[in-house]
């Protein structure tokens with residue numbers, strides 16, 4: 007799960023998918039990163055953590071890291087929150103196979119529409135709830151596809 011800062015959207019996506027993988031006993035490694043290095047080592051944004059907690063998901067122990075080229079070797083699928091994150095990752099891709107791993111997460115539930123998970127960082131509290139709900143739906147679809 008990849009966004010810009012790895013403190014709002016991608017840690018939420020990570021926490022949701024991780025919780026569902028554990029709930030269903032799946033053997034899947036979940037992680038997240040940011041394309042920027044702005045917040046390396048920081049815990050998720052307190053507003054995202056509070057929203058997560060109110061919905062029963064704890065993301066307090068996650069720590070921001072930057073997306074690196076080796077992530078293309080570690081992961082089979084890499085979900086970008088928006089097209090800018092995707093383009094940033096494409097710049098680190100070595101070949102077409104790397105690029106094929108990168109998907110826009112909202113295309114899981116709105117196929118082909120290339121929609122963005124809006125960055126909630128500079129907005130109000132509702133933005134965090136909206137991000138939670140979008141990612142909850144998208145991760146439910148990812149889990150259902152993993153099981154089929």
Ligand code: 4NP
Pocket residue numbers: 009010011012013014015016040044125126127
């Ligand atoms: P995220 O949100 O990409 O969802 O983690 C952001 C967090 C911080 C910044 C931008 C986006 N920032 O510019 O510091």
